[in-house]
Amino acid sequence: MSNRSWATINLESLRHNLAVAQQSCPSSELLPVVKANGYGHGLERVARAIWDSNIRVRGLAVASIEEATCLRNLNSDQPIVLLPGFINQEELEECSRLKIEPVVHSLFQIALLEAREQPCQFHFLWLKISTGMNRLGFHEEYSERAFRVLSKLRSLENSELILMSHLAWGDMAGDDARNFTSNQQQRFAAVIDMLGHKGKCSLAASTGILEHPDTHFNIVRPGVMLYGSSPFDYISSEELGLRPVMTLRSRLIAINDLKVGDAVGYGATYTCEKDMRVGVVSIGYGDGYPRSASTGTPVILEGRNQLYRTALIGRVSMDMITIDLTEIESAAVEDSVILWGDSLPAEEVAAHAGTIAYELFCQVTKRVNFVVLE
Template sequence: MPRSTTARIDLDALRNNYRAACERAGSAKTMAVVKADGYGHGIARIASALSDVAPKYAVACIEEAVAIRAAGLFQPVVLLQGVHAADDFADCVHRNFEPVLHVEHQLDWLEQGGYAPDVWLKVNTGMNRLGFRPDDLPAVMARLEKMSAGAKLQGFVGHFACADDASSPMTAAQTATFETATSPWPLLMKSVGNSAAHFIPGQPLFDWSRPGIMLYGGSPIVGKTGPDLGLEPVMTLEAPLITTRVVKAGESVGYGGAWVAERDTRMGMVAIGYGDGYPRHAGTDTPAAIGGRRIRLIGRVSMDMLAVDLSNAPEAGEGDLVELWGRTVGVDEVASCAGTISYELLTGITSRVPRTSY
């Protein structure tokens, strides 16, 4: 019989978060970002749960778009990295994928292949990862217009570098750059709104917003948790207590003797570790919960196990489930203790942990 370590996926919470994104997007339509295996929740499960409300999906790469089609879903899928080989444009045409063009060689492939997919252009407004600089747009547009196959340009996309930080002036600067760069083509659609942008008062989201982490209940805003923003946790990560014992005052627990008991302490070992994707750097005092009561980690997280202090849950025993994150303990809290962000935690849960949905 397998251990009961599980990631439980609340599909109602997912749909509620999507509706919240739509409300914040105002007149903009909302494409659901389901890349990275649906942020670790399972791309087929997530996309299927949103199929009756999401008019379009967004992913990073074509293999993720193929997984959506394998789930029997037919909404358009935007490929945020575009294509990685010339032949991929044929798949884009036949499977209704919408690649984002962000570099010259993608234009070369499009010209040489004679395909006419729906495409978007990425505008580099200052993040300097992908995209054409604003001054390059007229030449790029001229190339697209000359292509005999006539790729159908849907519009322009951008991406914000600092939208998670309300005090940063960069988002306003990037928005202004984007608006100026795309103004010669007012009939084409525009999309810049990541999750964080939904929470910036007065921020234009143009024609399409692209919520990601907020769909899964994680916070896109520095210093805020998902619940602070009215979002519901979608994943509850649970694992069983497999033993309990009393650690005597002066005794240590785990590798390196990193935690030493100041007094006799009842502790438990939980069947989850960094081999399952739980963060190794979540140390002593990282919160967890059992039976709705908050408890804490003690010592170092090992590959397959971690230790918890059961002082606040004296009735807990072997077989009881420990919530590592979920409704009692937010994933953003755990991420903060581990020195990272909820995006990494959710996408990092390994295949050793089964996902179940309800």
């Protein structure tokens, strides 16, 4: 094991969180999202854990042709959805060859489909409707044309067209956010009715699954909740019954006794207001710990017989952080320190760093050793 820092990946927790998604919307199929290297947890290990679970999933969703190809090489049969779809003829051919289900969201994609001499042999095509996110998807006035063209392009007798959209403001509390989400759901339902679509539909990701049951429809797309983090700023992962999958740890490599008035770290951004005991932890932004984490960001020292909650002081360096050990007399070099995960939700750390748990997970670097618990 690395003496610097390591991330423990608990696949049983992943399967538990998948079960939470299933229990939250028992009438919907699950399409777990494993993009961005399984949200930084490892694409292959996450995919295998989901496939090997006793929970039936409709497939897996990714955001790049490279990740889709990796999954297809792992499993020749499981459905794979490419969320951004294809952007050129080469990617279209790869989707067709590898039996990857593309999302169609723009007219240029329809033109690429129409330009093929032979129709693509897709069993499933996804048509994305923009209902308020205004990122990818056809606006309502163009959706009828797209729906009509894609319906004609389906060459296989049993092929299916699935409608989808994405919530933009489902993670926030307050009337404005809830009204916006309700409006998106209503706009999506109106498009379904206008098109006379009788097939499957998908709107909810983690926020919709956990808080907005009207958005569930036929297929839901659990993302960050799979990895044990709350997508909300007003409900904790513990309250949602989620378990952390990644626990990031490091070690104490030095302990310094400082005097009142001593400064700590680059830029002397922290000055001791009293005599202090300061620990140096072997992790920094070179490992993916956020440089934006401010004084007061919580950490957990794993003592010999108990856990001690303390905090970061001073600026995050490339290889090290400093923490307050003044009240922890038993702290010793080589003690492990939890940066997020067990006993310390990633979203809490993220809030102190001015970011979100998604980013924390995704920016853990190769310098960190990964340890997998089945």
